Amino acid sequence: MSFTFDGMTVRPLSDKDRPYLDALIAADPYHRDRMNADYFLRLAPGEDSWALEDGAGRVVFYFKTATCVRMSIQFPPPEGIRDRARTADALIRGLRWIAGIFQVNKFREILFDTEGPELTQFAKKHLGFHDAPGLLAYRIPVPQSQNGNNQMWEGLPQTSEKVG
Secondary structure (H helix, E strand, O other), X not given: OOEEEOXXXXXXXXXXXXXXXXXXXXXXXXXXXXXXOHHHHOOOOOEEEEEEEOOOOOEEEEEEEEOEEEEOOOOOOOOOHHHHHHHHHHHHXXXXXXXXXXXXXXXXXXXXXXXXXXXXXXXXXXXOOOOOOOOOOOOOOOOOOOOOOOOOOOOOOOOOOOOO
């Protein structure tokens, strides 16, 4: 399935892209030691890879998508050491359960922002989170249908629109 907008085409990747991808990655100092063409071509459930081509059919860039979820958590204030232990246990067991639900729904990553140094350390030590340098987030607005209700889009956009 391909998509077009503004005279450009977005198409799924295929093995025909491998030689060009290999050459691009080998020449890129930010990616050459971190990935190869398989990063874009061997996909897990919930992932897709695409090429954006200009009107002449030249690849402008490749991109890979993975279904991701951003979690936010609010805690009540702890009332003592027992409360902290109960919360820690609930976080460990709860995240395992939540991650299982996310996994069967094809989410491939959990993003978690916190300003709390203790929670950051706990999440890294006990929950398996890691620092992700260079992480940027973009919030996609909830689409509005023609009648103003928050429902799924009624069709794919045919032009790019100013966002933000």
